[in-house]
Amino acid sequence: MKTVSCILAGGKSSRFGNDKRFATLNGKKLIDYALQVAFEISNDVYISTRHNETFEGYKIIKDQKPFLGPACGIANVIKEVSADIYVFLAADMPFVKKEHISRLIDAIDKKPIAVCYKQNNKLKTLPIVICDPDKEILKMDCSNRRILDLIENIGVKTIKTDNEMIFFNINNYSDLKEAEKILLYSKKI
Structure with missing residues (x-):
């Protein structure tokens, strides 16, 4: 099945004060964390x-x-790119790893479906994997x-996790300073 990865990077960064996609965390641009995972999942990014x-x-x-938001970004990608599986990552979530995405992909059991995480009984819509070959x-x-x-309306399957770092x-x-501390002191990442 053809899989594409996409980084959602169309936001205003209004709370950050300037373009956070290019802010550095541990010497690396925020968007580069997402791009690294995207290329680990698919060569089509x-x-x-x-x-x-x-x-x-x-x-x-x-x-x-x-600035219509991430839902329209997702719809635009699905409209423009032909694939069986779409992987969507946020440009500002540096602790998402390949194994988190692989777990979502492995949970696909029907079409169409969206697969995302649930943490503390709360649905987390990013990262998300969408299997929608007919573009429903x-x-x-x-x-x-x-x-x-x-x-x-296409169906949502959730995977339970206790790993809150995925959604940071x-x-x-x-938040950027907190992420620096996490990288410095944590072995979770």
């Missing part, structure tokens, strides 16, 4: 980005309209910006 951007050396899918998801409306609303995302400088 895309960046879903703002309508007016390019990323030299990478395949991109530009937002049709600016495109019948849904992405205008409300929520990933859950986009995927709920960088929204502001204090």
Whole structure:
């Protein structure tokens, strides 16, 4: 089955104050953490980005309209790229690893379906794997910006995890500093 990986990187970074995708964590740009995992999963990698951007050396899918949120980014990728399995990662979640994504892919048991994690009884919509070869998801409306609303009609399977680090995302400088401490002192990562 053809698998593509995509980094969702079209946000404003308004809480961060500047473009967090290029902020450095342990000497590496935030987006590079996601790109590393994306290429470990598939050689076919895309960046879903703002309508007016390019990323030299990478395949991109530009937002049709600016800042409509991750649900529209997902829908745009599925519309533009033909695949059986779509892997979506956030540009600001540096602790997602290949084994986290592989676990989601391995849980695919029907089509169409979206597979994501559940932690402490809360659905976590990123990272997410979507198996939708017939592009059923495109019948849904992405205008409300929520990933859950986009995927709920194709079916959602959850995988329970207690690993909260998977979902650690960088929204502001204090999150970035916390991530630096985690990398420095933790053996979980």
